[in-house]
Amino acid sequence: MPDRGRMLGEILIEMGCMTPESLAEALQQQHERNERLGDILVGLGYVQPEDLTRALAEQFDMEMVDLDSFEIEREVIEKVSAELARDHKIIPIEFDEDEGLLVIAMGDPLDLYTLDNLRFVVNCQVECVLATKQSILDALARYYGEDVNQLDEMMQEFTHQDIQVVDHDFEGDENVSADDAPVIKLVTLIITEAVKSRASDIHIEPMADRLRIRYRIDGHCYEVDSPPKRLQGAILARLKIMSKMNMAERRRPQDGRIKLSVLGREIDLRVSSLPASHGESVVMRILDKEAVMFGLDQLGFHADDYRTFQNLIRKPTGIILVTGPTGSGKTTTLYAALNELNRSDRKIITAEDPVEYNLSGVNQCQVNRKAGMTFDKIIRAMLRQAPNIILVGEIRDEETANIAIQAALTGHLVFSTLHTNDAPSAITRLIDMGVAPFLVASSIQAVIAQRLIRRICPECKKETMPDMGILKSAGFTDEQINNNKFYTGDGCDNCKGLGFRGRRAVYEIMVMNTRLRDMAFNVDTTDNIRNQAIRDGMHTLLMDGTRKVLEGVTTAEEILTVAKKMD
Numbered sequence: 001m002p003d004r005g006r007m008l009g010e011i012l013i014e015m016g017c018m019t020p021e022s023l024a025e026a027l028q029q030q031h032e033r034n035e036r037l038g039d040i041l042v043g044l045g046y047v048q049p050e051d052l053t054r055a056l057a058e059q060f061d062m063e064m065v066d067l068d069s070f071e072i073e074r075e076v077i078e079k080v081s082a083e084l085a086r087d088h089k090i091i092p093i094e095f096d097e098d099e100g101l102l103v104i105a106m107g108d109p110l111d112l113y114t115l116d117n118l119r120f121v122v123n124c125q126v127e128c129v130l131a132t133k134q135s136i137l138d139a140l141a142r143y144y145g146e147d148v149n150q151l152d153e154m155m156q157e158f159t160h161q162d163i164q165v166v167d168h169d170f171e172g173d174e175n176v177s178a179d180d181a182p183v184i185k186l187v188t189l190i191i192t193e194a195v196k197s198r199a200s201d202i203h204i205e206p207m208a209d210r211l212r213i214r215y216r217i218d219g220h221c222y223e224v225d226s227p228p229k230r231l232q233g234a235i236l237a238r239l240k241i242m243s244k245m246n247m248a249e250r251r252r253p254q255d256g257r258i259k260l261s262v263l264g265r266e267i268d269l270r271v272s273s274l275p276a277s278h279g280e281s282v283v284m285r286i287l288d289k290e291a292v293m294f295g296l297d298q299l300g301f302h303a304d305d306y307r308t309f310q311n312l313i314r315k316p317t318g319i320i321l322v323t324g325p326t327g328s329g330k331t332t333t334l335y336a337a338l339n340e341l342n343r344s345d346r347k348i349i350t351a352e353d354p355v356e357y358n359l360s361g362v363n364q365c366q367v368n369r370k371a372g373m374t375f376d377k378i379i380r381a382m383l384r385q386a387p388n389i390i391l392v393g394e395i396r397d398e399e400t401a402n403i404a405i406q407a408a409l410t411g412h413l414v415f416s417t418l419h420t421n422d423a424p425s426a427i428t429r430l431i432d433m434g435v436a437p438f439l440v441a442s443s444i445q446a447v448i449a450q451r452l453i454r455r456i457c458p459e460c461k462k463e464t465m466p467d468m469g470i471l472k473s474a475g476f477t478d479e480q481i482n483n484n485k486f487y488t489g490d491g492c493d494n495c496k497g498l499g500f501r502g503r504r505a506v507y508e509i510m511v512m513n514t515r516l517r518d519m520a521f522n523v524d525t526t527d528n529i530r531n532q533a534i535r536d537g538m539h540t541l542l543m544d545g546t547r548k549v550l551e552g553v554t555t556a557e558e559i560l561t562v563a564k565k566m567d
Contacts, residue, residue: 008037011055012047022046045248049132053107057130060109067091067105067135072143079122080104082144086230088114091139093129100124107133137234141182183234186227187242191269191284193224195262197496200286200327202269204239206232206279218454218503219327236273236280243271251275258284270356287356296336299329300504302547305539308509309448313337318445319408321395323420329452329505330417331356334391337415338362341389350391351378367393375400383407392416398434405435408443422541423447423510424530427520441512441520449508451541451562453554456487457495464488466556474560475542480550487552504553506544506562511536 009023018041026040038056041047047055057064072093079102080092088111094103106114106128119126131139190213194202199215206212211232214221227235240247243256258269268287273280301309312320320337322330335357338348342361350359353367353375363385365378375392376399382390394417395401408414420426426447430440466486489499510516510533519529534540539547545559 006059008055008059011058012041012051015051015055017048017051017055018046043248043250045246049134053130053132056109060130062109063129065093065105065129065131067093067131067139072139076102077143080118084118084121085144086140088118089133089136089140090114090118090128091131091136091143102126104128105131105136105139107131107136134234134237137230138182141231183231183238186231187235187238191260191267192262194284194286195265195267195288198502202284202286204235204282204284206236206276206281208278211235217498218500219452220454232279236282239271239282239284240273243269245271245273250280268356270354294332294336296340299333299336300548300553301507302539302544305507305509305544308511309337309507310340312446312509312511313341313413315413315445317408317411317413319404319414319416319443320445321416321418321426321447323418323423323426323447323449324451325419325421327452328450329503330450333448333450333505334415334417335359338389338391346388347386348389348391349382349385349387350393351375351382352391352393363387376403379403379407383410383412387412390414394418395430395433401430401433401435402439405439405443409439420449422530423449423508423538424526424533427516427529428523428526431520431523437521437523441517444512444520446509446511448510449541450505452503452505453545453548453558453562454500455502455504455553456555457489457492457499457501459494459501460490460492460499461487461552462490470556470560474549474556475546476549476556480546484550485552486549486556488555500558504548506541506548506559508538508541508544510538 012018029040030037038052042049054064076092076095091105093105102124194215197215199217201216203214210229211226213226214223242258245254245256254273256271260267270285272283322333324330349363351365355364355366390412392404404414418426420429431437463485471481491497491499495501548554549556549559
């Protein structure tokens with residue numbers, strides 16, 4: 001039985017790994033939670049796993065080994081079955097045939113049951129050395145790979161040249177390379193495959209009995225092959241290291257950012273962690289500058305709406321609002337407009353929360369509430385910079401709305417976003433916020449509502465006849481049904497069997513005129529404003545959607561789904 005000498009906390013303090021105050025806090029938590037002191041110290045971030053193992057080795061007068069630093073012979077690995085090694089989290093590292101002595105690495109020096117059980121099973125003497133728990137898990141995956149076939153198959157498809165970390169300043173990760181740890185390879189592969197699949201988000205969700213990984217592609221979530229549940233902790237830890245989150249904090253949500261070069265493209269990942277029932281759920285938003293930089297002609301405007309929008313963004317003053325729910329492509333539309341207007345004779349300043357993509361030639365300011373950099377304060381400051389065009393990431397309150405309107409009335413062109421279901425609702429939303437009706441009526445040039453619809457894959461596009469009930473529900477007339485062809489996607493390798501590839505926007509452009517300004521000034525109802533806008537030539541989102549179905553861009557079912565979301 002190991003001979004426990006000095007106390008663990010005393011050793012760690014002598015090693016300079018922590019302070020007496022940190023030890024006192026950990027001891028208090030140990031009393032409350034009835035957990036091992038070492039696990040609590042690591043969980044609080046006061047001690048690194050390597051330092052804890054080194055202290056345990058000194059406390060119990062045992063040897064500590066680095067499992068990543070040498071290769072274990074296959075004959076030694078075969079002395080212990082994969083099932084036994086995984087169950088007890090041990091790795092055989094040496095075998096002396098003359099003395100009949102097997103040396104194993106383990107993470108817990110007090111696990112006497114494992115030693116006794118192992119002596120009985122292998123029928124020889126067993127000695128143990130210490131290694132970090134993570135290095136043992138990595139070694140298990142490296143030498144006993146039979147039950148991680150999914151991981152091995154993914155590893156075979158991965159090449160180190162596919163992905164390169166741009167920012168190497170990962171705290172606590174200096175001595176680890178992607179060739180040493182399968183978990184690191186797995187994380188980089190998950191990101192690479194997401195970029196290859198054109199995913200906008202990666203969802204890593206701990207379940208009760210598995211770790212689920214999903215990609216959001218063209219607005220829909222698809223589950224992909226997931227790694228074993230036992231790798232959950234290692235994967236989440238790796239992501240938190242890469243995004244520079246607090247490793248010790250598991251009870252509060254955190255945000256971070258990762259910058260990568262994937263397949264020769266610069267990619268930013270906006271990372272969010274959320275404590276959940278079975279572990280921290282992590283979502284990575286993929287910010288691909290190449291994927292978002294569309295020209296106005298690529299967004300999906302109908303020819304009439306395209307000419308209208310081109311005329312709107314060239315007005316010298318006023319506010320142009322883009323509305324829609326989160327994920328409806330508002331940022332893409334605004335960036336496309338700014339790119340169109342970005343010339344050397346114009347000064348453009350943006351206030352964003354956060355700055356998702358860097359625009360060359362544009363002054364971009366990020367909201368930082370801790371530093372007092374709120375939307376309203378940034379707008380006040382940017383007006384002293386003499387800009388021609390201003391982008392306000394989102395109008396969220398009365399103060400921001402009033403300052404944006406004042407900017408529009410004093411000779412600036414202002415772009416901003418608002419969360420409303422359709423274009424006419426933006427008028428009443430601003431008035432409900434507390435903005436004076438006469439200011440709303442006089443400052444707004446136009447409101448553009450939008451949604452994203454999936455495009456039929458061009459490689460497997462085929463003619464079809466949708467259900468008549470779906471066509472009627474989507475607003476098609478008998479004449480449109482009888483005189484037009486309808487299409488769907490059959491599913492192919494190009495679209496991974498989905499029948500859709502890529503997305504386009506459907507738009508609703510309400511251009512303010514004298515009648516609509518009078519209605520806004522008199523605080524008319526949203527329904528009355530909508531009806532008047534339609535009489536003045538506005539095409540609703542559903543109307544624009546039906547046009548895209550008749551053009552063969554999408555399906556009637558897809559348009560009906562968007563229409564239902566607007567109800």
